[in-house]
Amino acid sequence: LARIHLPAWLRLPRRRWRVVQRIDAADELPERLPRRGVVLVGLLAEPKWAVFDCPCRGRHRVMLNLDPSRRPRWKITNLSPLTVAPSIDAITGSRRCHFWVRDGQIKWV
Numbered sequence: 001l002a003r004i005h006l007p008a009w010l011r012l013p014r015r016r017w018r019v020v021q022r023i024d025a026a027d028e029l030p031e032r033l034p035r036r037g038v039v040l041v042g043l044l045a046e047p048k049w050a051v052f053d054c055p056c057r058g059r060h061r062v063m064l065n066l067d068p069s070r071r072p073r074w075k076i077t078n079l080s081p082l083t084v085a086p087s088i089d090a091i092t093g094s095r096r097c098h099f100w101v102r103d104g105q106i107k108w109v
Contacts, residue, residue, distance in 0.1 A: 016104025017055075017082045022047070026063075038082060042066075050076060050084065055099065055106045060092045081105075 020037035022044050023029065029039060033053050042048035050064040064074040064084065077083045081104030089109075090097045098109040 017052075017101055017106070018104060019079055019082060026051070040066075047076070050074065054090055054092075054097050056095070056097045058092075058095055058097070060090070060095065062088060062090045062097075064088065078103075 015036050017036045017038060019040055020034055021030075022040045022042075024042070026041050026049060029041070029051055033039060033051075035053075036055075038050050038052045040047040040050055048065070048067045050066055052062055054060050054062050065072065066074060066076065074088070075085050077085050082101055083103060084101040087098060087100045087109060100107040100109070
């Protein structure tokens with residue numbers, strides 16, 4: 001069998017999306033977040049928001065409501081690897097980013 005030589009970036013394991021921090025209030029959010037990093041706002045057992053920078057790298061922030069008493073809302077079904085339901089459809093100005101976070105990876109719609 002012939003060996004296939006892949007570029008180095010294809011051989012490296014992909015870092016998965018993960019929860020990097022929990023804070024008490026949204027006004028405590030850091031200005032910069034790590035790549036593929038999600039911050040939970042509220043109690044760890046019952047977070048109110050999940051906040052991250054959009055995976056499109058367009059420098060816009062996504063804030064997902066996790067509070068069951070408000071609509072629309074999302075649910076973190078698994079913390080590690082991170083899974084969020086339902087899909088995220090972030091519309092900012094003329095930009096639309098529609099994706100799933102499944103098993104710590106982005107799946108574009």
